[in-house]
Amino acid sequence: MLIDHLSIIGVGLIGGSLARALRKAKLVGRVTGCNRCEETLIKAVELDVIDDYTLDVAEAVKGADVIVIGTPLSVTEKLLPQIAEALETKTVLTDVGSAKGSVVNAARKTLGDQFPKFVPGHPIAGTEKSGVEASFAELFIGHRVILTPVEETCKKSHKLITDMWHAVGADVIDLDVAHHDEILAATSHLPHMLAFALVDCLANMQERDEIFKYAAGGFADFTRIASSNPDMWHDICFSNRDALLKTLEKFSEHIDQVKAAIESSDSDQLLKIFTRAKKVRDEFVHNREQLDTSKE
Amino acid sequence: MLIDHLSIIGVGLIGGSLARALRKAKLVGRVTGCNRCEETLIKAVELDVIDDYTLDVAEAVKGADVIVIGTPLSVTEKLLPQIAEALETKTVLTDVGSAKGSVVNAARKTLGDQFPKFVPGHPIAGTEKSGVEASFAELFIGHRVILTPVEETCKKSHKLITDMWHAVGADVIDLDVAHHDEILAATSHLPHMLAFALVDCLANMQERDEIFKYAAGGFADFTRIASSNPDMWHDICFSNRDALLKTLEKFSEHIDQVKAAIESSDSDQLLKIFTRAKKVRDEFVHNREQLDTSKE
Numbered sequence: 001m002l003i004d005h006l007s008i009i010g011v012g013l014i015g016g017s018l019a020r021a022l023r024k025a026k027l028v029g030r031v032t033g034c035n036r037c038e039e040t041l042i043k044a045v046e047l048d049v050i051d052d053y054t055l056d057v058a059e060a061v062k063g064a065d066v067i068v069i070g071t072p073l074s075v076t077e078k079l080l081p082q083i084a085e086a087l088e089t090k091t092v093l094t095d096v097g098s099a100k101g102s103v104v105n106a107a108r109k110t111l112g113d114q115f116p117k118f119v120p121g122h123p124i125a126g127t128e129k130s131g132v133e134a135s136f137a138e139l140f141i142g143h144r145v146i147l148t149p150v151e152e153t154c155k156k157s158h159k160l161i162t163d164m165w166h167a168v169g170a171d172v173i174d175l176d177v178a179h180h181d182e183i184l185a186a187t188s189h190l191p192h193m194l195a196f197a198l199v200d201c202l203a204n205m206q207e208r209d210e211i212f213k214y215a216a217g218g219f220a221d222f223t224r225i226a227s228s229n230p231d232m233w234h235d236i237c238f239s240n241r242d243a244l245l246k247t248l249e250k251f252s253e254h255i256d257q258v259k260a261a262i263e264s265s266d267s268d269q270l271l272k273i274f275t276r277a278k279k280v281r282d283e284f285v286h287n288r289e290q291l292d293t294s295k296e
Numbered sequence: 297m298l299i300d301h302l303s304i305i306g307v308g309l310i311g312g313s314l315a316r317a318l319r320k321a322k323l324v325g326r327v328t329g330c331n332r333c334e335e336t337l338i339k340a341v342e343l344d345v346i347d348d349y350t351l352d353v354a355e356a357v358k359g360a361d362v363i364v365i366g367t368p369l370s371v372t373e374k375l376l377p378q379i380a381e382a383l384e385t386k387t388v389l390t391d392v393g394s395a396k397g398s399v400v401n402a403a404r405k406t407l408g409d410q411f412p413k414f415v416p417g418h419p420i421a422g423t424e425k426s427g428v429e430a431s432f433a434e435l436f437i438g439h440r441v442i443l444t445p446v447e448e449t450c451k452k453s454h455k456l457i458t459d460m461w462h463a464v465g466a467d468v469i470d471l472d473v474a475h476h477d478e479i480l481a482a483t484s485h486l487p488h489m490l491a492f493a494l495v496d497c498l499a500n501m502q503e504r505d506e507i508f509k510y511a512a513g514g515f516a517d518f519t520r521i522a523s524s525n526p527d528m529w530h531d532i533c534f535s536n537r538d539a540l541l542k543t544l545e546k547f548s549e550h551i552d553q554v555k556a557a558i559e560s561s562d563s564d565q566l567l568k569i570f571t572r573a574k575k576v577r578d579e580f581v582h583n584r585e586q587l588d589t590s591k592e
Binding site for chain 1: 420421424439440442475478479480482483484486487488489490491492493494495496497498499500501503506507508510511512514515516517518519520521522523524525526527529530533534537540541544545546547548550551552553554555558559561563566567569570571572573574576577578579580581583584
């Protein structure tokens with residue numbers, strides 16, 4: 001048994017899928033769920049995602065070998081003091097937040113002596129759907145999980161969390177906290193901002209109804225991430241504020257270049273931008289396919 | 297036989313798929329292909345997309361009952377005078393360009409008395425792939441084709457082109473030229489600009505290799521349209537310049553609102569934008585699914 005007693009605080013898509021995968025692999029003994037909303041927990045028991053539940057964070061923390069915090073980032077920061085109070089020395093703590101700097105800072109402040117047992121993590125998996133009903137055991141297979149251990153992080157705890165993600169099929173990679181936040185600002189947080197802003201922008205136009213009537217498959221793909229959970233993304237924006245603002249600034253400069261090229265009829269410049277983008281995007285897809293093939 | 301002799305000028309994804317679909321439905325007699333590049337035409341004969349070919353535009357025009365111009369917009373405008381010279385009175389002409397104002401203006405100028413036989417069209421179908429090799433007969437099934445007939449357009453020609461698209465499985469809708477260009481600027485041209493600009497922006501960043509290494513499925517979907525044909529999109533930008541610039545401006549204001557909300561920690565405003573966007577995007581997907589179900 002890899003983990004005798006696992007507690008999941010925030011039983012949603014990620015926490016639920018992790019619990020399902022570990023149970024399926026018979027690598028976990030008991031799984032306790034903890035959530036603000038009891039309905040979700042009853043559902044999670046019915047779906048056989050967890051064994052038992054509690055609405056009390058301290059209760060969930062007590063006796064757990066591993067605690068996975070699967071809540072939105074702002075909730076995580078609020079819960080950390082309560083977790084710290086009940087935390088036992090044997091317990092290893094990890095999270096799944098999409099930004100790492102803010103949560104590492106908060107954990108360093110609140111966990112004190114126990115901070116080395118916190119292994120910050122971020123599974124690069126998920127869909128635009130959320131909630132325990134959307135969870136499934138295969139979610140992490142072939143996906144990357146980034147861990148951002150810091151100097152203080154205990155080696156043994158780090159290894160346990162690495163093993164846990166490996167066990168559910170993920171590729172586990174370690175990254176520096178700030179580096180993680182910069183890269184994710186570019187590849188994930190910025191595209192989400194663009195998708196949300198685009199849909200909201202079109203929805204505000206006069207021709208709104210016709211716009212959505214004539215939108216096709218390309219638009220559906222492009223805006224898929226605008227169906228993501230608003231609360232979660234609100235938290236990510238503020239948690240990764242600096243890196244995100246820097247990236248947004250760079251993007252604005254870039255879209256201004258496109259605009260300027262169209263305005264000034266700079267045919268060469270426009271074609272150069274599109275051609276470079278297509279080349280890089282085609283390479284990206286090619287590399288992803290290579291990766292998939294090499295896994296078979 | 298709906299069309300005895302069809303000529304396709306520009307045998308690519310759209311022209312090739314249309315020829316395949318009409319042949320499959322046995323609604324066309326002879327199909328002649330015309331292209332700048334002979335290799336493409338040889339390939340198209342091999343793939344059984346066309347019966348015969350010519351490299352000479354006048355040759356392709358002569359004797360055709362229907363001519364479909366499937367070239368990028370800038371090429372269409374260059375070819376119109378050559379087409380006009382060889383055009384017979386029996387021939388109906390249509391195109392498949394993604395912007396309609398510029399091509400309608402060019403056709404009005406060059407076609408003279410024959411202008412009423414030109415039925416401007418835009419099939420909202422296609423993938424990020426291009427070329428006759430990517431063509432397939434089912435491309436238009438369930439997709440919208442927008443026709444933008446003007447006052448002068450001959451009713452009989454309009455009906456023939458409508459019947460042609462119906463016959464290959466498309467929903468045919470008429471729109472005003474300017475209205476088409478505004479709506480497409482919003483739903484298609486703007487998202488393409490954002491996707492191209494995003495990929496090029498990230499490719500210029502220092503962490504470029506790592507950025508693409510950690511990009512996941514959401515990023516792949518979001519940037520799919522950045523793999524589109526750069527020449528074609530270059531032409532669309534200039535053909536739909538005014539509507540596109542107006543839409544780009546509106547989007548910039550919108551993304552600035554997102555930026556300002558993050559900068560000033562305006563939690564409510566950010567959550568409002570995301571929540572509105574999610575609601576509208578979810579509705580859009582729901583309506584698409586309803587449409588698909590009602591077709592079954």
